[in-house]
Amino acid sequence: MTIHEQLADVILFIGTRWRAAQAKSRYEEAKLWSYVRMLDDFVRVTGQVYRFEDSLRRALPAERPSVSTRLEKHEGSLAQPAMELLLETLDETPEPEQKQQVRVLIALINFLAETGQLDEANGFVVNRRDYAPVAIAHFANPEEAQAWMKSVAEPPSPVRILIGDEYYQFWYMREDNTRGMYKDYAIEPELEWLMARGIPPETPSFATREEAEAWLMSHPANPDTFVAIAGEHYFAVHHPRLKRHSLHHVASTLEAWEERKRLVELDTDQDEEGPHSDTE
Known part of the structure; x- marks a missing residue:
């Protein structure tokens, strides 16, 4: 076992x-x-x-x-x-x-x-309740993440990691030393639920991401909050273990989430239909 x-x-x-x-x-x-x-x-x-x-x-x-x-x-x-x-x-x-x-x-x-x-x-x-989905590491880009995934002899698993501002699920199987990662939709369901209630009118507004990040460091979200950057709304998620926030562009994140749900529903429908033949 x-x-x-x-x-x-x-x-x-x-x-x-x-x-x-x-x-x-x-x-x-x-x-x-x-x-x-x-x-x-x-x-x-x-x-x-x-x-x-x-x-x-x-x-x-x-x-x-x-x-x-x-x-x-x-x-x-x-x-x-x-x-x-x-x-x-x-x-x-x-x-x-x-x-x-x-x-x-x-x-x-x-x-x-x-x-x-x-x-x-x-x-x-x-x-x-004050914890966002836990990510144990942050990488600036996929190349950094891939290099880490291949170089660690006994990596933590299974875990979420951040690549840029995106959650990925990393997995490693000790039994055969296989490993990999895939996009993980960890915060999208909560963001969808919060957006149904509407963005609070007193959302802090900043001209640049750097200004938003500096403010969030002294006003950490517990575990998340909305901010506006250059007129666009972002969902800020606090990662205490990483001492940083990820910033998720609301409009594009929800658009990607809707596409993900559409594809899952399509796959489910195809599975329910099962194999069929055009011949009588």
Whole structure:
């Protein structure tokens, strides 16, 4: 079983436990399962699936996993009660397959604690509504991105990156060392939704992009906002990890999004029609 398959099973397990807690009005428990789910999201969007897999190989042989002593530094966060819940679940769960899934989640919290990432992960959970889709790297042009993709022996994956102002999805498969990237429509659905409500009338206006970027550095969007540059509206998206904003021209971004949806709909219609013959 690949690490991606393991994590997919873990997500299903969390969902089952969350629904059971909700059904019994155990809302604090449901909150902890949601927290663990978001920690899994953090590992994924930061491209650490294979890094976690390496940690997992070292951690899983133990019947009852140990708990990282570094969790003690995070008293007051949800990490400690979440770990206690997982240990209780491990003891109470008779099914070997589910026990294994709980061990994966215990290893996940230990991994974040041992690598010093638990504070950042907690920030991601608490402030997730203030986070734009996470991009882990920025490149000025496709050539730079291609050079990076080919040169890194063990790149983060799967992750979003920025090329100029555009999101791309980068992927790498450890099993056969294949890698690639494709355009990712990460912010277009939100922009479409916001435009249905209309651009706020008090949108800041600037003569040049440089002026807009300088203003955004001191007034960071959380996670996004509209600005006008030379009379054209842009959607500014804040990337705290990269210490920058991407600027998406509203009109052309929405036009490209409509074309993308049209092509997807066309492909769907063709798939539903299936193969056919012109002969009787």
